[in-house]
Amino acid sequence: MENASIRKARVVDIPAILELIELGTKSGKILKRSPSDLRRNIRHFWLAEEDGRLIACCSLEVYCQKLAEVRSVSVRPNHRRKGVASALIAHCLKEARRRRIYEVLAITDRDNLFKRMGFAEQLHGQKALFSRPGHHS
Numbered sequence: 001m002e003n004a005s006i007r008k009a010r011v012v013d014i015p016a017i018l019e020l021i022e023l024g025t026k027s028g029k030i031l032k033r034s035p036s037d038l039r040r041n042i043r044h045f046w047l048a049e050e051d052g053r054l055i056a057c058c059s060l061e062v063y064c065q066k067l068a069e070v071r072s073v074s075v076r077p078n079h080r081r082k083g084v085a086s087a088l089i090a091h092c093l094k095e096a097r098r099r100r101i102y103e104v105l106a107i108t109d110r111d112n113l114f115k116r117m118g119f120a121e122q123l124h125g126q127k128a129l130f131s132r133p134g135h136h137s
């Protein structure tokens with residue numbers, strides 16, 4: 001993460017973000033996002049840049065004062081394992097703290113990445129349970 005910097009995304013970044021997310025879906029469990037979805041949610045996206053090139057993205061989707069979700073974390077394959085995702089997640093948590101969001105959620109198969117940042121399966125005896133209403137498991 002030495003030379004990378006984090007900034008807010010702008011509308012002009014949408015094609016590059018779509019590409020990053022597409023790349024992420026190939027090796028990890030993240031959902032595809034459509035151009036219109038990104039246009040609606042661009043204000044929630046944060047980007048990591050190195051030498052003027054976009055190397056990673058993530059979003060902090062704020063649903064209400066109570067709840068936000070870290071989503072769409074994707075790092076270019078040749079920039080992985082250098083702490084870029086960790087830095088983006090830490091940035092989202094800082095942003096959530098600044099905005100006085102009560103709880104931040106992450107739905108992930110990369111538990112360690114999030115646990116290192118302070119996420120836990122239980123919070124004061126409570127668990128996050130989720131369901132996909134359109135699916136039977």
Ligand SMILES: CC(C)(COP(=O)(O)OP(=O)(O)OC[C@H]1O[C@@H](n2cnc3c(N)ncnc32)[C@H](O)[C@@H]1OP(=O)(O)O)[C@@H](O)C(=O)NCCC(=O)NCCS
Binds near residue numbers: 074
């Ligand atoms: C998952 C993903 C976002 C991780 O990005 P990343 O930038 O490699 O993440 P980090 O570097 O912060 O941490 C990844 C690992 O590298 C290690 N690491 C961090 N800095 C390091 C460094 N300087 N040197 C060596 N290893 C390092 C971390 O310990 C971590 O180990 P883990 O396997 O226990 O989690 C990335 O692999 C990706 O884009 N995958 C496809 C999309 C995806 O799966 N997204 C889902 C995330 S919820």
